[in-house]
Amino acid sequence: MDSTPPDLFAQEARTLADARAAHAQAGAGTAAREALGELIAGYERLLRETRRLVQRSDRAEREMTQINQRLQELAAELEYRATHDPLTGVLNRAAIIDLVNRLCKTHELSLIVLDIDHFKRVNDSFGHPMGDRVLMKVVDCLRQVMPANASLGRVGGEEFTIALPGRDPEASLRIAHAVCHAIEANEVGLPDGSRVTASLGLSWLPRGGSFDEAYGLADQALYSAKRAGRNRVARAEPRPRVLRA
Numbered sequence: 001m002d003s004t005p006p007d008l009f010a011q012e013a014r015t016l017a018d019a020r021a022a023h024a025q026a027g028a029g030t031a032a033r034e035a036l037g038e039l040i041a042g043y044e045r046l047l048r049e050t051r052r053l054v055q056r057s058d059r060a061e062r063e064m065t066q067i068n069q070r071l072q073e074l075a076a077e078l079e080y081r082a083t084h085d086p087l088t089g090v091l092n093r094a095a096i097i098d099l100v101n102r103l104c105k106t107h108e109l110s111l112i113v114l115d116i117d118h119f120k121r122v123n124d125s126f127g128h129p130m131g132d133r134v135l136m137k138v139v140d141c142l143r144q145v146m147p148a149n150a151s152l153g154r155v156g157g158e159e160f161t162i163a164l165p166g167r168d169p170e171a172s173l174r175i176a177h178a179v180c181h182a183i184e185a186n187e188v189g190l191p192d193g194s195r196v197t198a199s200l201g202l203s204w205l206p207r208g209g210s211f212d213e214a215y216g217l218a219d220q221a222l223y224s225a226k227r228a229g230r231n232r233v234a235r236a237e238p239r240p241r242v243l244r245a
Contacts, residue, residue: 015043085154087132088139096153100163100211103151107165110172111214112179113201113222114142117230119158126191134188134196141186145179161215169204169238176202176233184231197231204238 020040083095091099103109116138123131135158142152142162151163162179164172180200188196201222203214217236225234 088135088154090139090160091151091153093153093155096151096155096161096163097211099151099153100161100214103163103165104205104207104209104211104214106207108168108204108206109209109214110164110167110169110175110202110204111211111218112162112164112172112176113155113203113215113218114160114162114179114198115156115200115222115226116158116183117197117199117226122190122196130190134190137186137188138183138196138198141182142179145175145182147175150175155215161218167204169235172202172204173233173235176200176235180231180233199225199230200233201225201236202233203236 083091085092100109100111116134119131119134122134138160139152142160146152146162147164147167149165153161153163155161162175164175167175180198183198184195186196190196199222201218201220201224203217203221205214205217221234221236225232228234
């Protein structure tokens, strides 16, 4: 298949060829031949200049297309950086709060607040690079266990939250226990061979709640889990649905 672009000046080129043929047949030294020769020369100059301007315009259009594409890439990159945690790649605190508040308007929602147990010991004993490794390993583990419609955000140093829209309290509790067990079973590779565990608090709200309400309940449950010995799930009492007339 021929991919050669069409000549925009094909008709003009044919006209010029006809004019040259007429010029060649005209009688030598006649005024008409001289006038036709001048006309052909001017027409050739006009065509060359027009081609040059068209080529410059095409080049400018290609450059503008490339610039627009790069601007779109930069805008997407800026948006990503504004909404995602730079270390783990999950939603940052502001983004997960905004998302949960939007979901609460249309869905009943469970919120898991997860805190890595004794994370300060990891940083103090093995250094912050190892602490960062633990965070990324935990995030990888969460992504493997979370349902497809769940959203994960980092709300603090070693604290994460998982939003579960459209799940009833019992289904959300099963997911929370699966998350807890998966983290404990995950091979993180601490130098002393110890395991990483997490404590989880779970809350459930009917449609119409807010992040602050869901987080406050889940955070209270989280501290209950910590007081009970860590590496476990605690659930806040589900808020009852309000029947609307």
